[in-house]
Amino acid sequence: MINTLMLIDDENLFxxxxxxxxxxxxxxxxxxxxxxxxxxxxxxxAWFPDDPDHERPExxxxxxxxxxxxxxxxxxxxxxxxxxxxxCVIGIISSSSDPEEIEKAKKVGAxxxxxxxxxxxxxxxxxxxxYEGYVSKKAPFKVYD
Amino acid sequence: xxxxxxxxxxxxxxxxxxxxxxxxxxxxKILKAPKGDSEFETYLKICKEKDSEARRKRLEVTKQVQAQxxxxxxxxxxxxxLMFDLQSALEDSESSKAEAEKLRDDAVxxxxxxxxxxxxxxxxxxxKIALIVIMGVGLITTALFAYTLVIGQENPIxxxxxxxxxxxxxxxxxSIVGTIMGVKYATGDK
Numbered sequence: 001m002i003n004t005l006m007l008i009d010d011e012n013l014f015x016x017x018x019x020x021x022x023x024x025x026x027x028x029x030x031x032x033x034x035x036x037x038x039x040x041x042x043x044x045x046a047w048f049p050d051d052p053d054h055e056r057p058e059x060x061x062x063x064x065x066x067x068x069x070x071x072x073x074x075x076x077x078x079x080x081x082x083x084x085x086x087x088c089v090i091g092i093i094s095s096s097s098d099p100e101e102i103e104k105a106k107k108v109g110a111x112x113x114x115x116x117x118x119x120x121x122x123x124x125x126x127x128x129x130x131y132e133g134y135v136s137k138k139a140p141f142k143v144y145d
Numbered sequence: 146x147x148x149x150x151x152x153x154x155x156x157x158x159x160x161x162x163x164x165x166x167x168x169x170x171x172x173x174k175i176l177k178a179p180k181g182d183s184e185f186e187t188y189l190k191i192c193k194e195k196d197s198e199a200r201r202k203r204l205e206v207t208k209q210v211q212a213q214x215x216x217x218x219x220x221x222x223x224x225x226x227l228m229f230d231l232q233s234a235l236e237d238s239e240s241s242k243a244e245a246e247k248l249r250d251d252a253v254x255x256x257x258x259x260x261x262x263x264x265x266x267x268x269x270x271x272x273k274i275a276l277i278v279i280m281g282v283g284l285i286t287t288a289l290f291a292y293t294l295v296i297g298q299e300n301p302i303x304x305x306x307x308x309x310x311x312x313x314x315x316x317x318x319x320s321i322v323g324t325i326m327g328v329k330y331a332t333g334d335k
Contacts, residue, residue, distance in 0.1 A: 001174070013211045020204040024197060029171050118208060 002028040002131065006057035008040045008076065009033070009093070010067045014116070018061070018093075021121050027128050032057065037069040037076045048084040057088055059131070061114070064094035064101060074104050081109035089134040097145060106141050114144040146177040154185050161188060169196040268328075272321065279314055286310050 005028035007018050015033035022028045034040050040062075047054045060080065062073035071079075073092050080090055091112035092105050102113050111134045114123050123144040133139025149157075160166050168176065173192050178185040290307045293300045 013207055013214065016207045017204060017211065020200045020207065023171060024200050024204070026174065029174055118212065 001026055002059050004028070004030045004032065004055065004057045004059075006040065006060045007031060007033045007093070008035075008037055008060065008066065008073070009063040010035050010065075010069070011063070017120065021124055025121060025125055025128060027124060028059070035066075035068075037062070037066050037071050037073070040076060041070075041079060044080060044084045058135075059089040061091065061093045064092055064096050064105075074101065074108055074110070077105060077110050078108040089131070091134075097143070102143060110141065111137075111139070112142050112144065147175050148177045148179060154179070154182070158184065158188055161191075167192045167195050169199065272325070275321075279317070283310060283314055 005022065007015060009015065009018070012035060015035075019031050019033065022031060034043075040060075044056075047056050062076050064073040066072060066076075073094065077090050077092070080088070089111055091110045091114065092102075093114045093116055094101075095116040097115050105113060112127060112130070114120075114127060117123075126144055130139050130142060157168065167188075169192065173189065173196055176189060178189055286303070286307050290303050293303055
């Protein structure tokens with residue numbers, strides 16, 4: 001089970017859906033839900049390099065289009081992977097399935113792409129099975145649709 | 146995993162029994178019953194079942210609200226599109242109305258022009274006939290007067306008639322010319 005998971009999504013109702021689904025599926029013990037990439041960026045900036053030992057999320061789910069934020073999910077992943085060097089499992093959770101965007105996400109180091117829908121649980125369950133592979137960086141990029 | 150103390154265990158069981166209050170949330174996932182303590186194991190199982198049930202219900206409701214929100218957003222977009230269509234239809238009807246009014250004005254103007262043209266033609270005809278009649282009478286009287294002069298037979302009635310007639314013709318000619326000029330001046334700018 002993931003100890004700490006971060007969700008970055010502008011839709012507050014989805015925070016509730018995600019938290020409940022993760023709890024029911026025993027995916028994560030603690031979930032921090034943020035509604036803007038700027039807020040997430042501030043946190044990552046504080047952790048790296050000033051406080052690298054700070055308990056940081058093991059896994060990050062980022063929405064593709066985050067309304068009210070300075071940058072989208074792909075840019076957020078690029079920042080986490082290349083500027084902060086967190087090394088956490090990171091990927092996109094979005095209702096979009098645009099192949100171009102998926103390719104962009106892959107290029108900046110996203111490990112997965114989960115397509116949001118009314119029935120998110122089966123996808124999260126499948127993600128849970130693959131999670132260890134993402135931690136060891138052995139699992140290939142995967143789209144959960 | 147956290148294995149709880151005897152005292153905490155007893156308190157939790159007591160609270161559950163007396164007040165029906167159970168531990169809930171993700172904290173449950175790190176709680177562990179002491180080995181062989183089937184009572185506390187059952188308690189944890191009940192807690193987890195209650196928590197799962199509550200979460201399942203909340204998830205269902207949240208999903209319903211989410212779906213309703215999506216429907217509302219779609220309806221709002223549909224309404225906006227309808228409003229836009231309505232607005233453009235209104236604008237089209239206003240432009241059609243303006244066009245129809247312009248056509249009506251053009252038709253009225255054409256009709257007025259036609260009426261004026263007809264009136265002018267009528268006036269022209271009347272003037273032409275009047276001129277023919279006047280000139281005919283003038284010519285006949287002049288011819289008769291010339292004839293009497295040639296044959297040397299004086300006729301005072303014919304003389305006075307001829308002079309009167311020319312006087313009248315001259316006066317009336319100026320009057321007619323004046324009227325025509327006046328009418329032309331009055332309608333010239335329109």
